[in-house]
Amino acid sequence: MILRHVTIDCSNAYDLATFWSTVTGWPVSDEDAPGDSEVLVEAPSPVPGLLFIQVSEGKTVKNRIHFDWMPTERTRDEEVERVIGLGARLYEDHRTADGLGWVTLLDPEGNEFCVERSTGERGL
Known part of the structure; x- marks a missing residue:
């Protein structure tokens, strides 16, 4: 399949x-x-x-599935700012002081998605 x-x-x-x-x-x-x-x-x-x-039905609850995106051309933080500039909204910020973590955003219709650290930030 x-x-x-x-x-x-x-x-x-x-x-x-x-x-x-x-x-x-x-x-x-x-x-x-x-x-x-x-x-x-x-x-x-x-x-x-x-x-x-x-x-016709609107979104009423948290998504049961969502996207986890890993930027390829920017850092996580740069990508978060870029996507917010395109119309996404901050939902939950899971970044930590040591640079780890991710950010959960909402698209224009309220669907949750995450932006993780890039491969460069992961040292891969």
Whole structure:
């Protein structure tokens, strides 16, 4: 089996897909446009794409699954600031004085995701 997409329910598929496209640098599918109820952010192979599906129900509880992102071109702290500048909000800060830890953010629709230390910060 191959994981093709990770699907996220949302209230505005195109807007949320555009946010995640900007965060990841992955393009929104050429087949999708504002107002579409299903919008795909195309990830580089073999990574699964992000499929945003518009639903009428709002988010009411903590996510049962979320993304843990590790920056490749910036430090964790630089990436947190960049993503907040794109519209994310700080939810929980788990950074420690010794430089370890992660940050939990919320996307524009309140979905939780984490930003961890980069490979350079981990000494890998």
